[in-house]
Amino acid sequence: MRRLLPMALLLAMVSAMSMPAPSFAQTALPPAPYANRQLDDPALEAKATDLMHTIRCLTCQSQSIADSDASMAADMRSEIRERIARGEDPEAIRAWLIERYGDWISYKPTAEPILWPLWAAPILMLGAGGLLVRSRMKRRRGSQP
Known part of the structure; x- marks a missing residue:
């Protein structure tokens, strides 16, 4: 008899957990x-x-x-x-x-002041890339005979 009680409790827990939960989650609001x-x-x-x-x-x-x-x-x-x-x-x-x-x-x-670095970053990166290309072009022209 003592062995049947834990088994019955386990069976009850498993069956309760396997019930369709979405049916309980429906809202009553229109x-x-x-x-x-x-x-x-x-x-x-x-x-x-x-x-x-x-x-x-x-x-x-x-x-x-x-x-x-x-x-x-x-x-x-x-x-x-x-x-x-x-x-x-x-x-x-x-x-x-x-x-x-x-x-x-x-x-x-939005254009909040805290976001200004995010807006300025692409412009600054393009400027830095342009300066890098310009300096490389000058070095290349200077090294040619």
């Missing part, structure tokens, strides 16, 4: 109202779509929220459409998203 539905005004929808193409999906990380099927992206699409329908400026919405999620969320680069 989908966001404008997640996959466009605004009635084509001009406002164009503003929303342009903004959505410049915002990175937090789940996928390599797609914009306009291209992503993730539920988080759907919620963000709906939020953007609702705010644009209320008359908010797309840049104000972008600023709010950046404030909330950080600079990383935007595909549109």
